Amino acid sequence: MIGTGYVGLTTGACLASLGHSVVCADADPHKVERLREARVDILEPGLPETVRDALDAALLDFTGDTAAAVAEAGVVFLCLPTPMGAGGAADLAAVEAVAAQIREELPPGCVVVNKSTVPVGTSERVATLLGRDDVAVVSNPEFLREGRAVHDFLHPDRIVIGAADRDAARRVADLYAGLDAPLVLTDPASAELTKYAANFFLAMKLSFANNLATVCERLSLAMTIVADITTPRERGRYQGYFMAVFGGASIVGPLVGGAFADRAELLGIAGWRWIFLINVPLAAAAAVAITRVLRFPHRRAPSPVGRRRMG
Numbered sequence: 001m002i003g004t005g006y007v008g009l010t011t012g013a014c015l016a017s018l019g020h021s022v023v024c025a026d027a028d029p030h031k032v033e034r035l036r037e038a039r040v041d042i043l044e045p046g047l048p049e050t051v052r053d054a055l056d057a058a059l060l061d062f063t064g065d066t067a068a069a070v071a072e073a074g075v076v077f078l079c080l081p082t083p084m085g086a087g088g089a090a091d092l093a094a095v096e097a098v099a100a101q102i103r104e105e106l107p108p109g110c111v112v113v114n115k116s117t118v119p120v121g122t123s124e125r126v127a128t129l130l131g132r133d134d135v136a137v138v139s140n141p142e143f144l145r146e147g148r149a150v151h152d153f154l155h156p157d158r159i160v161i162g163a164a165d166r167d168a169a170r171r172v173a174d175l176y177a178g179l180d181a182p183l184v185l186t187d188p189a190s191a192e193l194t195k196y197a198a199n200f201f202l203a204m205k206l207s208f209a210n211n212l213a214t215v216c217e218r219l220s221l222a223m224t225i226v227a228d229i230t231t232p233r234e235r236g237r238y239q240g241y242f243m244a245v246f247g248g249a250s251i252v253g254p255l256v257g258g259a260f261a262d263r264a265e266l267l268g269i270a271g272w273r274w275i276f277l278i279n280v281p282l283a284a285a286a287a288v289a290i291t292r293v294l295r296f297p298h299r300r301a302p303s304p305v306g307r308r309r310m311g
């Protein structure tokens, strides 16, 4: 595991809890020292315990030496930061630097898995940088939420693996064998796109849910009941979206100004960022329009959630 942030540490510790032997490498020596003593600096329920149990079972180790970490690995995960760079595109500097750093060290037959959120085409780019015919590159985007990282890793609603090589895909899938989740096998580009598309879709749902809640409050209606009736397949989920805020740079940045928009425009799909900028207000406007179209009277004093006035 290269990179021991939210994604790398959670993935490493949880894979170790499933019985795999994991070595986590990080460029930050202070972090490595602390993690060796099971001192976890990020607030994730269950993560310190998972790290400690895996250390005690000798299934998890930490190092500052990336080359040494991959020397005997069967599968190498890249869990590196991909912040918004100049002009809005994803900054792949860390991914590219590590690919160059490990290219000579990877054992023959090794699989490199990209778990970072990256633009379409990054798997190909990493494969080119590695320049190794005997090493497969696979995309395995991560959908965990901060604050629920361990739970989301152990109970995912899908595991997406994008690979050109079926054997490499199967080897990555086998790592998750202990988890009960649908496995989606696809090509690398589709896997990469799903992560951005999922963030985009979530951003629109959050915006719609919050605006629907405002309308319901004005009408003294229970938003959760209205939402469940409107979208029965999402029953209960809007309670989670309601009052939630966009996940900061990781959701809005890549969508509005960043990698997703940037990539779409490179592909000649001009105006992608405008699609996002228009869609979120549209989702909000749709909620507001419900009241206007139906000409509901404006009610000043909202009644408690769950009670609906009649008449």
Ligand SMILES: NC(=O)c1ccc[n+]([C@@H]2O[C@H](COP(=O)([O-])OP(=O)(O)OC[C@H]3O[C@@H](n4cnc5c(N)ncnc54)[C@H](O)[C@@H]3O)[C@@H](O)[C@H]2O)c1
Pocket (backbone or CB within 6 Å): 002, 003, 004, 005, 006, 007, 008, 025, 026, 027, 028, 031, 066, 079, 080, 081, 082, 094, 097, 098, 115, 116, 117, 118, 142, 143, 144, 145, 146, 250
């Ligand atoms: N945080 C989330 O909720 C989340 C969810 C899904 C996907 N992602 C994506 O996963 C990727 C990683 O996110 P994160 O939140 O874990 O990042 P993070 O910043 O928490 O952790 C990244 C780690 O990589 C290390 N690092 C940086 N450069 C390195 C190098 N050259 N060699 C070794 N280690 C290096 C850093 O020291 C840090 O510990 C990003 O692409 C992010 O968009 C994040």
